[in-house]
Amino acid sequence: MSKFGRGTGFAITALVAGMSVAGMSWAGVTDKDILNDQMTTDDVVSNGLGPKGQRFSPLKRVNTDTVKDLRPVWSFSFGGEKQRGQESQPMVKDGVMYVTGSYSRVFAIDVKTGDELWQYDARLPDGIMPCCDVINRGVALFGDLVIFGSLDAKLIALNAKTGKVVWKKKVADYKAGYSLTAAPLLVNGKVITGVSGGEFGVVGKVEAYDAKTGKLVWSRPTVEGHMGYIWKDGKKTENGISGGAPGKTWPGDLWKTGGAAPWLGGTYDPDVNLLFFGTGNPAPWNSHLRPGDNLFSSSRLAISPDTGKIVWHFQTTPNDGWDYDGVNEVVSFDYKANGKTIKAAGTADRNGFFYVLNRENGEFIRGFPFVDEITWAKGLDKNGRPIYSEAHRPGNPAASADGKKGKSIRAVPSFLGGKNWMPVSYSKDSGLFYVPSNEWAMDIWNEPVSYKKGAAYLGAGFTIKSLNEDYIGVLRAIDPKTGEEKWRYKNYAPLWGGVLSTAGNLVFMGNPEGYLMAFDAKSGEMKYKFNTGSGIVGSPITWEMDGEQYISVVSGWGGAVPLWGGEVAKRIKHLNQGGSVWTFKLPES
Amino acid sequence: MAKRITGSLLSAMVLASSLLCSSVAGAAEQADPLQSPMWDYTRQIFLGQMPWQFDARVKVSAPPFAEDPTQVPITVDASALDGEIDKVIAWADLNPIQHIFTWFPGDKVKPRVSLRIKVQQATPVRAAVLTRDGVWHVGGVQLEAAGGGCTAPSTGNADPYWESHLGEIASRRFGSAQSSRYRFKVVHPMDTGLVNNIPEFFLEQLELRDSAGKAVVKMQLYPPVSENPVFTFDLKGNVGQHQLWLRDNSGNEFEQTL
Numbered sequence: 001m002s003k004f005g006r007g008t009g010f011a012i013t014a015l016v017a018g019m020s021v022a023g024m025s026w027a028g029v030t031d032k033d034i035l036n037d038q039m040t041t042d043d044v045v046s047n048g049l050g051p052k053g054q055r056f057s058p059l060k061r062v063n064t065d066t067v068k069d070l071r072p073v074w075s076f077s078f079g080g081e082k083q084r085g086q087e088s089q090p091m092v093k094d095g096v097m098y099v100t101g102s103y104s105r106v107f108a109i110d111v112k113t114g115d116e117l118w119q120y121d122a123r124l125p126d127g128i129m130p131c132c133d134v135i136n137r138g139v140a141l142f143g144d145l146v147i148f149g150s151l152d153a154k155l156i157a158l159n160a161k162t163g164k165v166v167w168k169k170k171v172a173d174y175k176a177g178y179s180l181t182a183a184p185l186l187v188n189g190k191v192i193t194g195v196s197g198g199e200f201g202v203v204g205k206v207e208a209y210d211a212k213t214g215k216l217v218w219s220r221p222t223v224e225g226h227m228g229y230i231w232k233d234g235k236k237t238e239n240g241i242s243g244g245a246p247g248k249t250w251p252g253d254l255w256k257t258g259g260a261a262p263w264l265g266g267t268y269d270p271d272v273n274l275l276f277f278g279t280g281n282p283a284p285w286n287s288h289l290r291p292g293d294n295l296f297s298s299s300r301l302a303i304s305p306d307t308g309k310i311v312w313h314f315q316t317t318p319n320d321g322w323d324y325d326g327v328n329e330v331v332s333f334d335y336k337a338n339g340k341t342i343k344a345a346g347t348a349d350r351n352g353f354f355y356v357l358n359r360e361n362g363e364f365i366r367g368f369p370f371v372d373e374i375t376w377a378k379g380l381d382k383n384g385r386p387i388y389s390e391a392h393r394p395g396n397p398a399a400s401a402d403g404k405k406g407k408s409i410r411a412v413p414s415f416l417g418g419k420n421w422m423p424v425s426y427s428k429d430s431g432l433f434y435v436p437s438n439e440w441a442m443d444i445w446n447e448p449v450s451y452k453k454g455a456a457y458l459g460a461g462f463t464i465k466s467l468n469e470d471y472i473g474v475l476r477a478i479d480p481k482t483g484e485e486k487w488r489y490k491n492y493a494p495l496w497g498g499v500l501s502t503a504g505n506l507v508f509m510g511n512p513e514g515y516l517m518a519f520d521a522k523s524g525e526m527k528y529k530f531n532t533g534s535g536i537v538g539s540p541i542t543w544e545m546d547g548e549q550y551i552s553v554v555s556g557w558g559g560a561v562p563l564w565g566g567e568v569a570k571r572i573k574h575l576n577q578g579g580s581v582w583t584f585k586l587p588e589s
Numbered sequence: 590m591a592k593r594i595t596g597s598l599l600s601a602m603v604l605a606s607s608l609l610c611s612s613v614a615g616a617a618e619q620a621d622p623l624q625s626p627m628w629d630y631t632r633q634i635f636l637g638q639m640p641w642q643f644d645a646r647v648k649v650s651a652p653p654f655a656e657d658p659t660q661v662p663i664t665v666d667a668s669a670l671d672g673e674i675d676k677v678i679a680w681a682d683l684n685p686i687q688h689i690f691t692w693f694p695g696d697k698v699k700p701r702v703s704l705r706i707k708v709q710q711a712t713p714v715r716a717a718v719l720t721r722d723g724v725w726h727v728g729g730v731q732l733e734a735a736g737g738g739c740t741a742p743s744t745g746n747a748d749p750y751w752e753s754h755l756g757e758i759a760s761r762r763f764g765s766a767q768s769s770r771y772r773f774k775v776v777h778p779m780d781t782g783l784v785n786n787i788p789e790f791f792l793e794q795l796e797l798r799d800s801a802g803k804a805v806v807k808m809q810l811y812p813p814v815s816e817n818p819v820f821t822f823d824l825k826g827n828v829g830q831h832q833l834w835l836r837d838n839s840g841n842e843f844e845q846t847l
Contacts, residue, residue: 080785080786081785081786082786121782121788121789123778123780123788123790123839125749125752126749127752164838165839166840168839168840
C-alpha cells in the first residue's frame with residue numbers, strides 16, 4: 001500500500017479510538033454517588049462499598065445456591081518485575097475499573113474485556129521508607145479525577161480518561177519516613193488522607209484537600225500538642241492545638257516525634273457528619289520512655305470534615321507498649337436495643353478487643369475479645385479502658401543490669417495484631433461482623449533508643465510465634481450485640497485480605513494460599529474456592545453490569561507478614577508473588 | 590486458474606489506484622534525501638495529510654558522530670523562515686520514541702534552539718516547520734552513532750543525587766545589543782520508560798515567560814531529550830526579566846527567575 005493508504009488507516013484508528021472513549025459515556029463521580037455507593041449496584045466508587053465502610057452489597061444473583069458455578073471472566077496482570085504485596089480494592093465506574101498496584105502504580109481497565117486503557121507509574125525516589133512493603137490500598141474517584149497516595153508521600157490526581165497528572169501535592173517529607181498507602185477518602189468535594197510512618201517517629205496527621213484543585217483545606221495533627229491549621233481564602237489560620245496543649249499525656253519532648261500515624265485512612269458517616277480515623281502506635285515502641293496515655297496514639301478519632309477539629313476520641317491502648325496500632329476501620333452501623341435505634345460503630349482492634357462505640361459521641365457501649373487469647377490485658381473496665389497485666393508489658397531496659405535490654409515477655413496478640421489492616425464486613429442481613437483475624441503471640445523486649453530523622457524509631461526487639469499447629473488465620477462471624485462468635489473458618493497461613501458480604505447470604509475473602517473463597521454468611525460453610533495463582537491480600541468487590549453480577553479481587557502475595565513474620569515465615573515462604581486482578585461472574589443461563 | 594488471474598488483476602488494479610492516489614498527494618514525489626526506511630511512517634505521524642516539502646532553509650545540525658548517545662547536542666535553526674512560523678516539530682526516525690519536541694516559538698524569540706538528545710542508533714534527526722500558509726518545511730541530518738542511548742538507565746538511577754536536586758535550574762544569559770541568549774540546565778533524570786523497572790519520568794512542558802507572565806517560548810518535550818537537559822534560546826532584544834517554568838509527567842512543577 002502507498003503512503004496515502006497508510007495515512008487513511010491511521011485516521012480510522014484515531015476515529016475508532018475517539019468513538020470508544022465517547023462510548024463509555026463518562027458522567028463523572030459526584031459526592032452523591034459516593035454517599036449512595038452502598039445502595040447503587042452498578043458501580044463501586046468508594047473504599048469500603050460506601051463511606052461507612054460496611055463492605056456489604058445488596059446484590060444476590062450470586063448466592064449460596066449459584067456461587068458454585070462462579071467462573072473467571074478475565075485476569076489482568078500488573079506486569080513488570082514489581083510483583084509485591086497487592087492490597088488494593090478496585091473501583092468501578094461506567095465500565096472502567098481503577099485499581100492500584102505495588103510501587104505506586106494505577107491501572108484503568110475496560111471491565112468488559114480486561115483490556116488496559118491506561119497505566120500510571122509513579123517515578124519513586126530510592127529513598128522511600130515504607131515500613132511494611134511497597135503496597136497501596138486503592139484510589140478515590142471524584143469528577144473526572146482518579147486520586148491516590150504514593151509511597152513518597154504525595155497525593156496525585158490523574159485524569160480518569162488519560163491517566164495524565166492533573167495535580168500533585170506533597171503531603172509530607174518521605175525522607176523523614178512518611179509515606180502514603182491508604183486509599184484516600186472523598187467527602188463533600190474534599191479528599192482526606194492520613195499518613196504512614198509511625199515506625200520512624202513522624203507526627204501523624206489527617207489532612208483535607210480540595211479534590212478539584214489539590215489545595216490544602218485543613219491539617220489536623222494526631223499527636224497532642226501540635227497546632228492544627230485551616231486555610232480560609234488561601235490564608236493559613238491557626239485552628240487549635242490537638243488536645244489543647246503539649247505535655248498533658250506525654251513526658252518532655254517526646255510528643256514532637258510521637259507517631260500516631262493514621263496510616264489506614266478513614267471512613268465517614270453522613271448521619272453524624274463525622275470522619276472516623278484510627279491512629280497508629282506512639283513512637284518509640286519502648287513505652288517506658290513515655291509514661292502517660294500518649295494521646296492520640298492507638299485511638300479512634302472523630303473529626304469534623306468541615307472544620308478539621310477532633311469531635312471525640314476513644315483510645316483503645318493508652319501508653320501502648322506492644323505496637324497495637326489503633327488504626328482499624330470504624331464501621332458505622334445501627335441496631336435496635338429496648339426499642340431504640342443505637343447509632344453505633346464497630347471496630348476490631350489490633351490489641352484483640354472488639355469495640356462497639358456510640359458514634360455520635362464516642363461513648364463506650366461494650367467491648368469483648370475477638371481472639372482466643374489475650375495476655376497483655378485482663379479485660380476492659382466500664383469505660384472500655386484496658387485493665388493491664390503488668391507482667392505482660394515488656395520490661396524497662398533502664399532497670400536491667402547493663403541497661404541495654406529490658407525483660408522479654410510473651411504477649412498475645414503479636415504486634416501484627418488480632419486483626420491488622422484487612423477490613424471487616426458488616427452484613428445488614430445477618431447483623432454480624434465478619435472479622436479476618438489471626439492467632440499469634442510474640443516475645444518482645446525493649447531497648448534504649450533515641451530519635452534520628454529518617455531512621456527506625458522502635459526501641460524494641462521481637463519475634464512472632466504461632467499459637468496453633470494447624471492454623472493462624474481465623475475468619476469469624478461475630479454478633480456485635482453480644483460478642484458471640486457464630487462461626488469460624490480456620491486458615492493455615494495468616495489472613496491478610498479484606499472481607500465482602502452480600503445479600504446473596506455470602507461472605508467473600510481471599511487467603512495467602514491464593515484462594516478466593518465464599519462462605520455461607522449464616523453457617524460459615526465454604527461454598528466456593530478458586531486459586532488465583534498468588535496470595536490474596538486485597539479486598540474483593542462486587543457490582544452489576546448488563547444484568548450480571550461480577551466479583552473482582554486483586555491477587556499478589558506480600559504485605560507485612562513476609563517482612564516481619566518471625567517463626568511464622570516457614571508457613572508462608574513457599575507462597576509466590578504475583579500482581580493481577582481477577583474478575584468473576586456466573587455463566588450466562 | 591481463471592480465478593487466480595482475476596485475483597491478480599484485481600490486485601494490480603488496487604495497486605494502480607493507490608499509486609494514483611499517492612501522485613495526487615503531489616509533494617510526496619520528493620525522495621527523502623536521508624533515505625530513511627521510516628520516513629513515510631514518521632511523516633504520517635507528525636505531518637499527517639498536510640502539504641509539505643523538503644526545505645534547505647530548515648537547518649538541523651548535529652556532530653558527525655554521537656560520542657555519547659545519551660547526550661547528543663543538536664541545533665534546529667529556521668531563522669530563514671522567521672516571522673512565518675506556527676510550530677516546529679523535531680524527531681529522530683530510528684529512535685524507539687521518535688518525538689523529541691514540539692515548539693511554538695512565538696515572535697519574541699529567534700527560531701533557533703539548541704538542546705541535547707538521546708539516540709538509540711544511527712538515525713536521521715529531522716525538524717519540520719509549519720508556516721502560517723499551512724505548509725510543512727522539512728530539514729534533517731544523518732547522525733551516526735554506536736547506539737543504546739534510550740535503553741540505558743539514566744545516571745540518576747545509580748546515584749540518588751537527583752532525588753534531592755530534582756528540578757534545580759542553572760542558567761546564564763549572554764547579552765548583546767540586538768539579542769540575548771539564555772542557556773539553562775535542569776536536573777531531571779528524563780527516564781524513557783524503556784529501562785526495566787524505571788517508569789517514564791520526563792519534563793513535558795517548558796515555558797519561558799516575560800515579566801508579565803506571558804509565555805515567549807512554549808515547548809512540549811518528550812523522553813528523547815537528554816537527562817539533565819541543556820537548552821539554548823535566543824531572545825530578540827535584550828530587555829526584561831524572564832521566568833522559566835517546567836512541568837514533568839509526574840506533575841512536578843519547577844520555576845525560576847533567570
